[in-house]
Amino acid sequence: MSPLTSRSGARLAVTRTDDVLPGHAALITVVSAGADIIDLDPVSAYKLGRLLIDAAGDEGYREHLIALGRLSPGARSMNLAEAIEQHNDANAVVPGDADYLYSSGTPDDKGLLNAAIELIPEAWAIDIAAAAAAEKMGVSYAPARTGLRTDVIQRLTTAFAEREGDPDWASLSQGRQLDELFPKYNGIGVWELLDELGITAVYVSYA
Structure with missing residues (x-):
């Protein structure tokens, strides 16, 4: 659980529960203490976004890339890092190229820095x-x-x-x-x- 405070002062938390039901994806829950509307300033919104991305994990990023057409549905049966490496090798792209896929999904990540x-x-x-x-x-x-x-x-x-x-x-x-x-x-x-x-x-x- 990772706590966060909304603009109105309500305490927020993002939790991930695996194996909710056999054969179903993990459940990611945003809990707001005493606030029906989650109002966030830009900094808190960014932090909440990062928490949701972290909670979604590899499965979330994989599905995102499949939905964008960057990876094929066959990537679901592969380790994500291997699927990304296969994509980059097959397309002969390097860090900085528009079609290059980063392990974390962001162009300004450690891969580009390296x-x-x-x-x-x-x-x-x-x-x-x-x-x-x-x-x-x-x-x-x-x-x-x-x-x-x-x-x-x-x-x-x-x-x-x-x-x-x-x-x-x-x-x-x-x-x-x-x-x-x-x-x-x-x-x-x-x-x-x-x-x-x-x-x-x-x-x-x-x-």
Whole structure:
């Protein structure tokens, strides 16, 4: 049970009960204490939506994708992660593509963040980690306040995929490859790249 308060002050909760009846789907219940109308401010509405999505679980997301035509009805007999992976492989799509399916259903999820992080040259990532270590800190990456730059991540991911196997491209360093993809900088730097991707480096204390 996850409590939430409505705008009128009524206590709300979302519960999920599995095996209500044999052969039937789980029952998801929204309970409002003392309020016939559930009035929510935008923040609470978002939180309630997330609770409902979490309660629906894989079954809910699977049915959502089937209803949209993104997955076939045959996906009901598969593990959801495997069905999503099969879809992405069959359609040759990568994170950032319009048809790419994410495990959580959101384009700004960890999968897209990881795709952005993969675009940071290894040498640059090592330098960032070394700078953090000098302050006895670790480093993590998170979406910037302005959000992940889906269009940029898609453009770079596609560009690298299209040039895979090109010996001239492979002969360039990762930094030089990025210079070609961002000609406006006349030599893009690590912090400029992070801004373009919409991610930020965060120093983390593990103490």
